[in-house]
Amino acid sequence: xxxxxxxxxxxxxxxxxxxxxxxxxxxxAGDPNVRPRLQSSLAASAGPDGGWVLFNASPxxxxxxxxxxxxxxxxxxxxRSTPIRAVILTNADVDHxxxxxxxxxxxxxxxxxxxRVLGVLDANPIFRVLDPAHVRRLPVxxxxxFAIEGPEGPxxxxxxxxxxxxxxALFLETGEAQQDFEADPGDTVxxxxxxxxxxxxxxxxxxxxxxxxxxxRIEGGDxxxxxxxxxxxxxxxxxxxxxxxxxxxxxxxxxDEDGSLRALAGADLRRRVFVHINNTNPIxxxxxxxxxxxxxxxxxxAADGMEIDL
Ligand code: MLT
Ligand code: MN
Numbered sequence: 001x002x003x004x005x006x007x008x009x010x011x012x013x014x015x016x017x018x019x020x021x022x023x024x025x026x027x028x029a030g031d032p033n034v035r036p037r038l039q040s041s042l043a044a045s046a047g048p049d050g051g052w053v054l055f056n057a058s059p060x061x062x063x064x065x066x067x068x069x070x071x072x073x074x075x076x077x078x079x080r081s082t083p084i085r086a087v088i089l090t091n092a093d094v095d096h097x098x099x100x101x102x103x104x105x106x107x108x109x110x111x112x113x114x115x116r117v118l119g120v121l122d123a124n125p126i127f128r129v130l131d132p133a134h135v136r137r138l139p140v141x142x143x144x145x146f147a148i149e150g151p152e153g154p155x156x157x158x159x160x161x162x163x164x165x166x167x168x169a170l171f172l173e174t175g176e177a178q179q180d181f182e183a184d185p186g187d188t189v190x191x192x193x194x195x196x197x198x199x200x201x202x203x204x205x206x207x208x209x210x211x212x213x214x215x216x217r218i219e220g221g222d223x224x225x226x227x228x229x230x231x232x233x234x235x236x237x238x239x240x241x242x243x244x245x246x247x248x249x250x251x252x253x254x255x256d257e258d259g260s261l262r263a264l265a266g267a268d269l270r271r272r273v274f275v276h277i278n279n280t281n282p283i284x285x286x287x288x289x290x291x292x293x294x295x296x297x298x299x300x301x302a303a304d305g306m307e308i309d310l
Pocket of ligand 1: 170250
């Protein structure tokens with residue numbers, strides 16, 4: 001299986017268009033230690049015949065395809081074609097579904113998500129730009145592995161969606177903060193991706209808490225791509241850019257007492273990689289103490305274009 005990180009930043013990207021925090025400023029200034037990043041998305045392939053499967057469709061998808069030859073129409077392929085056979089969504093956040101609007105143009109592919117997430121698309125008429133005659137919306141049940149198929153058949157990859165602590169998309173929040181938190185198990189999921197050789201990747205770009213069930217599930221994985229949104233829970237407030245905590249946004253911090261470094265320490269994983277990194281997270285600076293801490297703890301920090309061959 002081949003994995004390619006198409007975008008390693010959280011919603012807004014890095015630098016975010018209106019962000020004047022020191023990290024965004026450094027990225028704009030071309031600091032070699034602070035590389036820009038596109039918004040959250042992963043591509044996976046079992047081999048050339050199976051094409052590619054996208055996990056989340058980022059608002060930056062057009063640029064991501066332009067920068068990734070494997071995702072472009074092959075020479076000699078039909079005049080309208082794509083090696084992208086399917087898209088799987090892990091939630092309905094803007095950074096994970098807005099790219100669907102760029103995948104219009106009457107191109108066949110399959111779209112998989114939980115009924116909750118597909119319900120968000122069904123309720124919003126703008127997604128009718130994806131003509132159902134070309135894009136089949138396939139509801140996925142939690143904890144049931146399924147062969148990922150494209151219009152021409154199997155991709156050679158299997159996926160299993162599983163609930164993780166999270167919340168409804170920001171734009172669907174109503175009323176009281178806590179009410180919409182963990183509203184339904186289908187709102188935010190992680191994915192186990194496997195191929196015929198049994199290689200296993202876990203993709204979890206949003207997760208508010210690591211419990212024992214999660215630990216047990218990921219044991220033995222070849223790679224875990226995990227929520228690296230914030231380094232500390234109150235980081236946005238400290239940076240002066242907002243008041244929400246990481247957890248309130250559905251994202252477990254990396255470094256706190258019960259953060260992901262501790263919660264996942266000792267897990268049996270060949271590789272562990274932080275993805276979905278917010279523009280306030282100091283690990284974006286390769287020269288930072290926080291970055292060193294993460295790397296000393298056995299984690300990698302995703303960058304756009306990063307390839308993982310399993
Ligand atoms: C998140 O991951 O918390 C969301 O992408 C936030 C957003 O939609 O801006
Ligand atoms: Mn997000």
